[in-house]
Each structure stands twice: as C-alpha cells, then as structure tokens.
Amino acid sequence: MNPSTVELSIEDGLATLVMARPERKNALTPQMFAELLDALNTLRRDSEVRAVLLTGAGSDFCSGGDVGNMGGGVEASAVRARMEENNRMVLAMADFTKPLIAAVDGVAFGAGFSLALAADFVIASDRARFCMAFARLGLGPDLGASYTLPRIVGLQKAKEIIYSAREVSAQEALALGIALEVLPAATFRARAEELARSMANMSPSGFSMSKRLLARSLESDLASMLDGEASAQAVAMSSTYLATAAARFARKEPPLFQWPQAKPTANNN
Structure with a gap:
C-alpha cells in the first residue's frame, strides 16, 4: 500500500x-x-x-x-x-x-x-x-x-x-x-x-447559504437572487445562532464572530 x-x-x-x-x-x-x-x-x-x-x-x-x-x-x-x-x-x-x-x-x-x-x-x-x-x-x-x-x-x-x-x-x-x-x-x-x-465562529447555516447564493450570483437574475435570499433569511432568522447573537448584542457583549483585521505590512498597503 x-x-x-x-x-x-x-x-x-x-x-x-x-x-x-x-x-x-x-x-x-x-x-x-x-x-x-x-x-x-x-x-x-x-x-x-x-x-x-x-x-x-x-x-x-x-x-x-x-x-x-x-x-x-x-x-x-x-x-x-x-x-x-x-x-x-x-x-x-x-x-x-x-x-x-x-x-x-x-x-x-x-x-x-x-x-x-x-x-x-x-x-x-x-x-x-x-x-x-x-x-x-x-x-x-x-x-x-x-x-x-x-x-x-x-x-x-x-x-x-x-x-x-x-x-x-x-x-x-x-x-x-x-x-x-x-x-x-x-x-x-x-x-x-x-x-x-x-x-469557524460564523453561523454554519448563514455561511453555507451565503456561499451558495454567491456561487450562482453571476448566472442568475435579480428576481432569482432575491428569492434565494428570502429563503436563506427565513432559515437564518429561525436559528439558535441568531438568538444567541442578538442576546449578546443587547447585553453589549462582543459578537460571536468578528473578522480579524490584518496587521499592516508593506505587502498589504
């Protein structure tokens, strides 16, 4: 082998x-x-x-x-x-x-x-x-x-x-x-x-649905994308992730997900 x-x-x-x-x-x-x-x-x-x-x-x-x-x-x-x-x-x-x-x-x-x-x-x-x-x-x-x-x-x-x-x-x-x-x-x-x-701290359903929408965005018309967004939001807004994230926002706690800013370097100017 x-x-x-x-x-x-x-x-x-x-x-x-x-x-x-x-x-x-x-x-x-x-x-x-x-x-x-x-x-x-x-x-x-x-x-x-x-x-x-x-x-x-x-x-x-x-x-x-x-x-x-x-x-x-x-x-x-x-x-x-x-x-x-x-x-x-x-x-x-x-x-x-x-x-x-x-x-x-x-x-x-x-x-x-x-x-x-x-x-x-x-x-x-x-x-x-x-x-x-x-x-x-x-x-x-x-x-x-x-x-x-x-x-x-x-x-x-x-x-x-x-x-x-x-x-x-x-x-x-x-x-x-x-x-x-x-x-x-x-x-x-x-x-x-x-x-x-x-x-990894992003909403699993939110990420996967966003990825699917973006994958077909250049081959779809606006009406189709709006329909896809509506379906995605319906799922996302019923998730426990949203409930937890909203509660943290109300308590003024750090969000579950935050994009880490790149440290400035000569390569990223």
Whole structure:
C-alpha cells in the first residue's frame, strides 16, 4: 500500500489538510485526489470541524499535475474518465459548507493554481508564485480554472494569464484579487489559521447559504437572487445562532464572530 499523500489534523474545530509530497512540490496524483476527496467528505460530516485550512508540505503549495507521469498518445476516453474523477474533488470544494482557506507558499502552478482558486480565500506568502502552466504542455486549463479565474480577474485578464502561461507574483495576485492577503513567509500561515479560526465562529447555516447564493450570483437574475435570499433569511432568522447573537448584542457583549483585521505590512498597503 502506498504511503498517504495527504495529512489531516484537527485542533479546536480547525482541520488542516496538507498535500504531502514535498519532494515533488506536492504534485497531484490520482491517489492524492482520492485522499483529498475522502478527507473533504469526512470533514463535511464532522460537526466538530468548523473550518478547513488547505496547504502544502515544505515550501510549496502545489506544482500541479505530476508531469513525470504524463505522456502523449493516451486514449482520450481514459483521460476523460480520470478528469471526471478529479472533478469530483473540485465540486466537493465548491459545495463545501464550511470555510475553506488555501494557504499558499512557493509554487501554485497548473492544477495547483486551480486548486487554490477553488477555496473560499487564498492567503499567500510573499514568495508565492502562481502560474496557469497548461499551455507550456499544449494543454487547456482544468479543475475549474476556466470558471473561477474569469470571475476573479475578468475575462480578458484570465485569457492573458492562461494563454501566456506566465508567472503571477504574489503582489500581482493580491492586486488582481486572486490572493486576499499577502504576508511574509514567516507569518502567512499563522494569519491563514487566524482567519480560519475566526470564520469557524460564523453561523454554519448563514455561511453555507451565503456561499451558495454567491456561487450562482453571476448566472442568475435579480428576481432569482432575491428569492434565494428570502429563503436563506427565513432559515437564518429561525436559528439558535441568531438568538444567541442578538442576546449578546443587547447585553453589549462582543459578537460571536468578528473578522480579524490584518496587521499592516508593506505587502498589504
């Protein structure tokens, strides 16, 4: 049996998923996809887990697919079947009902870049490098990048990033909205954990319904979104979370959830 390629730890409601092939810059394999999918499904059912941090072992996030195991002349039907299997993991990330934050250091290339985009937020180190490297191998984007990247940077910029297969620095990723924050390599992981732990205090139903609404906002009309908001508020306003939060407000106590402000750095000016 092959050694595990994903490490999972849980502490105080925060689950940390680590892609663990540092000798290959955490390149993705069929085994890693399967283990990530299994972990996400397990964490989704675990009521003790309130937020998830996804990162890579060593000094890199993920270099994408394992090019050493690629080659031409493969049956298209076999590739299609493998991609459909990989896509199950991306859909699990998109449908994940708890905050999912990617902590990106070093390279996030090809499918690794796509994987980061599938998270709710990206917190990056100042040495992070992003690249839609697919064109270098004559490939198109996968793992949902053709969906997620244009929604973040706009269609024309997404075309340029994908067609050119150039590297995007951490600072450019911040400017484009790919990364929410960029911090020094020594502190970015702690900031990602701080943000994840804070979001763990959000209303579970409020967060999951907000995520679902936002996911379909660019394909829906106003009337459909208003209808979805009305249904979401009906559920949220009947929750015990609201009752507790309102009582704390009345007593002038600190709120259950408060976004942790980033400490000013040169990277976030």
